[in-house]
Amino acid sequence: MVWVSRRAWRRFRGDRLGFAGGVSLGLIGVTMILLLPFSTSWFNVQDLHGAVRANPTIAMPTSYDVYSVSLSESLLGSRFVGFGSMMHSVAGVFGFDDLGRSVFFRVGLGWVISMMIGAGAAVMATVIGVGWGTVSGLAGGAIDQLMMRIVDILYGLPYVLFVVLLRVVLADPMTDWLGGRSQLAGVVLVVLAIGSVSWLTMARVVRGQVLSLKTQGFVEAASANGAGSVRIMVRHIFPNVVGVVIVYASLIVPQAILQESFLSFLGIGIQSPLPSLGTLASDGVNAVNAFVGFWWLIVFPCGMLFTTLLAMNFLGDGLRDAFDPRGKCGMVGSG
Amino acid sequence: MITYALRRLLLLIPTYVGITAVTFGVIHLSPGSPTLFHGSDGGSQEMSEASWKRLESHFGLDRPLHVQYGQWLTRSVRLDFGTSFSDGRAVLQKIAEKLPWTLLLSTISIVGGLLISIPIGIRSAARRGGFFDRISGVLLYAMFSVPSYVVAMLLIVAVVVIPIEAIPISGVRADHFASMTPLEKIGDISRHLLLIAICFTYPSLAFQSRFVRGNMLDVLGQDYIRTARSKGLNERAVIWRHGFGNTLIPMITLLGLLLPTVISGSVILEVMFQIPGIGKLFYDAVLQRDFPTVMGLSSLTAMLVLLATLLADLAYGLADPRVRYDSARA
Secondary structure, three states, rough: OHHHHHHHHHHHOOOOOOOHHHHHHHHHHHHHHHHHHHHHOOOOOOOOOOOOOOOOOOOOOOOOOOOOHHHHHHHHHHHHHOOOHHHHHHHHHOOOOOEEEEHHHHHHHHHHEEEEEHHHHHHHHHHHHHHHHHHHHHHHHHHHHHHHHHHHHHOOOHHHHHHHHHHHHHHEEEEEEOOOOHHHHHHHHHHHHHHHHHHHHHHHHHHHHHHHHHOOOHHHHHHOOOOOOHHHHHHHHHHHHHHHHHHHHHHHHHHHHHHHHHHOOOOOOOOOOOOHHHHHHHHHHHHHHOOOOHHHHHHHHHHHHHHHHHHHHHHHHHHHHHHOHHHHHHHHOOO | HHHHHHHHHHHHHHHHHHHHHHHHHHHHHHHOOOOHHHHHOOOOOOOOHHHHHHHHHHOOOOOHHHHHHHHHHHHHOOOOOOOOOOOOHHHHHHHHHHHHHHHHHHHHHHHHHHHHHHHHHHHHOOOOHHHHHHHHHHHHHHHOOOOHHEEEHHHHHHHOOOOOOOOOOOOOOOOHHOOOHHHHHHHHHHHHHHHHHHHHHHHHHHHHHHHHHHHHHHOOHHHHHHHHHOOOOOHHHHHHHHHHHHHHHHHHHHHHHHHHHHHHOOHHHHHHHOOHHHHHHHHHHHOOOOHHHHHHHHHHHHHHHHHHHHHHHHHHHOOOOOOOOOOOOE
16 A cells, blocks of 8 residues: 555656646645634625626726715615725735625635535545445345436436535534534535536546455455454455545545536625635626626636636546556556 | 347346436426416416316326326337426437537547647656646646636636637627628637537546546556667657557546536536527526426437446447456446
């Protein structure tokens, strides 16, 4: 196991794109986590100095132009909290949205929420998928048949229906369970919805891997030595599927983030006022059209989504090359 | 082989029943009744208890759930999916209206996608790590990392701002469609579908070309490729006939995965480009709790998924004589 991962690491380091993806993801991640204290407290603060809906313009409002403070205060009453002139310039680097909220802080928090969704779905897919696939592959026979038919059935279910109903049915119980935090409950539900579909592929892949491992000498040797099925699973099967699992899990993260952005566009993803990269991108798409160019509402959230997903995909691809056992003779193909 | 095919065909039945039963249960047990959308105008007027009951029995919702499902199942075998709750028209007819557009779009995107991604995959496998391999990898992953609705918005804005008047941004046909010659009609529809077809196709290019590339790399590492090269065969024949020819078997898996998407459509793109498709129909049906339409569409999709998986498995056996259908692996 140790030598496998060391060889994989050596190969991975040689892959410049994958390495660059990992490094940039790390840099973005550290920045966003350092920003988190600020973005959590400022993401929903409205500053109508920056709200520009009334004045569609190509220029991004970053300067503190005085714009009917009294009007906005009377409109919003006590909800109005300005950023103050110091914070305003920081909050305004990515511009403001139609409600006068800082796009910068919203992207900051949205990135973290999207990442939580991606990671949550990947963890869920890994835990359920690996367990299900291993048991099914090892058991064989009728149990295998039954377990795989269940996967088939879940595969055939209409996904959108599932997500909509999960939201409706579980929203209240989940909120109660989380002690009344309904926003957190919304995030958890999205993770559940995406994760409960992602594990199916993982289960199929792991089962295939287990089926081919099962016939190999070392597993037969172990069982001839009197090892029980649990021991075989833990000591001999798991270490050998780790590579495949890491690769698939790393591909699930960007897929889940993208998936959430589609759900958000349909209005069944993360609920306002919480941001995610997906909700920000879809809000931007809805705000921008050929006649009004609020380009910063599109460019910054989508730029962040794009950079993050690209880095993840490179990272995942690099991991796949690194863990692929066939990679050792891969240079033959280069001719 | 025949026994195996028959056995798998029989296994489709419980799986189909399973999928439809779970879907049926999920949608019927969820809060929000179709009668809600009928009786009251968005909740502004209360319905009397009696008319509520009448509406429920009209839709057959007053019977026990398993009875309802049993009735639905026996009718669905005869492809009778009942009438829609929302407008009282036959579900099959509603589907048949939208299906051609979705089928057309997904066929274009599958065929177009394969025509683009197969050459890219082969080319990048032929010179692994070379300039083309790296550039195409970066570009394809870049495209894969943008949600399709963003690309759709950018395309629409670009077409309007530049402006390109030859490309309409919404709808499926021009106003004077009826007066066109058949050739013009084809041209008109393809101009209308151009943008949405791009948005349908580009996200899958990364996965498909990487799939082809991976399989090509496997094949190109085989001994018979070295033999073909050493006997002096030109590179093109090595790559295409000996190389690509042998990746056709895993391509069956890819087609098996693509086939079910043929009728799924995409609610987001259909709304953005105002194209009548299955995605929107299904989404609206879910929101309105239009049970017959939801059930009709999901059982059609389920059948297609199951058939595609089965066909892919059987095609493996036909294409590759080494595949054996032992009972242990089935």
